[in-house]
Amino acid sequence: MTTRSRVHQDFGKRREPPRISYTSNGKVRALTLNPALVVSLIGGFALFTVIYLGATAYLLFRDDLVGAAITRQIDMRHGYEDRIAALRAQIDRIQSRQVLDQSAFEARIDRLTARQDGLREFESRIGAVLDKARQQGMKLPLPTSAATEGDVGPSKPLKASTWFAPAGGRPDGTDGRVTARIDRAEASIDRMAQRQTLALAALAEMAERDAGRIEAVVAKLGLRFGSLASADKSAAPRPRAAEGGVGGPLVPMIDPAVAAWRAETALDRLADLRRNAAALPLGVPVRGDAQVTSGFGGRSDPFLGVLAMHTGIDFRADLGDPVIATGPGQIEEAGRQGGYGLMVEIDHGNGISTRFGHLSRIAVEAGQTVRAGQVIGYAGSTGRSTGPHVHYETRVNGDAVNPAAWLDAGEKLRPVLH
Structure with missing residues (x-):
């Protein structure tokens, strides 16, 4: 009853803004609070609180964000490094392949040079065989250094500097020209060696044929030149055995050294037989038509x-x-x-x-x-x-x-x- 009467009493009266009283130096002072100001303060405080909390949250998660960014950067750097390493490896392989290619070409040229030197030395041996053949009255042309056009014979020494670009450059063999030249040189030397070998083999066959004829005729007289038995084949030069597993069909091939040995042996044997046969009394005691x-x-x-x-x-x-x-x-x-x-x-x-x-x-x-x-x-x-x-x-x-x-x-x- 009292409360209701108080409400009725306050109705229609102007409400006073809230005040805050305080005493300072014995005097009572009052501070009137403006509602708009209070709202502004409360709003500012709320905004400050939000900002503070946001900043705090940022500070709390910043390390994670920075760590993730750094991780991404590291991953990207590793990726670039891997790509650069791959490119460098590829460049190294290309350079190594070029070096190996040039080394292979140079090795082939070295082998060709060695074969050329061998042919040049072999010519002196062939000359000795020819001298023996001339002494026995045999004439058989042996093509040696007479190479056909484009051949690389003993008169044209091989030099690696003429087949390759200067140091640091790439050999022109990448387009097949050097390979073709080397192939032609090898084919030329092969043909030359084959001609020499075939001629020596033919010469040996001629000497063996004549020697066999002498032995057969002398044998009918009851004689045999014991010191002139067939040459010992164990003394013949043998090709160097290949290392590792080998095989394939048998395709006989005459080795030049074996052909030269055979020709020399046959000519020596023929000369010995002729010398001994010439010492026999095989002539007629009278001149002219003997009856x-x-x-x-x-x-x-x-x-x-x-x-x-x-x-x-x-x-x-x-x-x-x-x-x-x-x-x-x-x-x-x-x-x-x-x-x-x-x-x-x-x-x-x-x-x-x-x-x-x-x-x-x-x-x-x-x-x-x-x-x-x-x-x-x-x-x-x-x-x-x-x-x-x-x-x-x-x-x-x-x-x-x-x-x-x-x-x-x-x-x-x-x-x-x-």
Whole structure:
């Protein structure tokens, strides 16, 4: 009841602004509060509070934001560094590949130079083989340094500086020109070596053929030159064995060194055979057209008419016709020897000798050295003879053998005994 009456009492009265009273120095003072000012203060305080709280929150999360930004920067830097490292590695690979390419080209040129030097040295060996062939009367052209146009022969030495750009530059082989030049040079050297090898092989075959012919003919006489057996193939140069696993079909290829060894061996063997064969009495004792009037073996004795052994061959000759040595040797006897009349006996070595009987005159003396075809006397009819002729004997270790086999051997060997 009291409250309601108080409300009614206040209705219609002007409300006073709030005041704050305080005492200062014994005096009571009053401070009137303006509502607008209060609202402004409260609003300012609220704004300040919001700003303060926002700043505080910023300060609290700033480190995380900065850390994230730094992490992104680090990631980006690492990415750039990786890309730069990859680019550098690629550049290094390109440069290394260029160096390797140039090194490979230079290595090929070094190998070509070595092969060229080998061919140049090989030419001197071929020259020695050719000299032997000429001494044996063989003529076989061997193309050596005569290279065709575009070939790189021994007269055109290889130099790496002519195949590559200056140091620091890139070889022009990147477009295939250097590779093509090297390929042509290798092909040229291969052709040159092949020509040399084939020519040496042909020369060896010719020498082996003639040597085989001499051996076959001499073998029919019951002789064999033991020191002239076939060359020992174990002494032939062997190609260097490859390292590691190898294989493939067999395609025979003649090595130049083997071909040269074979040619040299064949020529030496032929020269030895010719020298020994030339020492044999394989010629005819008379000049011109030799005619046999009585052969070797059993016949009727011209004086007694009984069967007798004729130890030689009689050749038709006129009185005073020259009688010649059928092979080189030394005069063993030169004088009168019983039924032989005036006789000359020549020792040809190795137990082989020849006798020439019924001579009218002797032109040599014992101990004298004679050559094949040299006049040793003149035909006659001395001793046990019915008329002028030449009695000719061939003896091996003192036993008479048929001279016809030796004369036949001389005919067969004449083409190869130049």
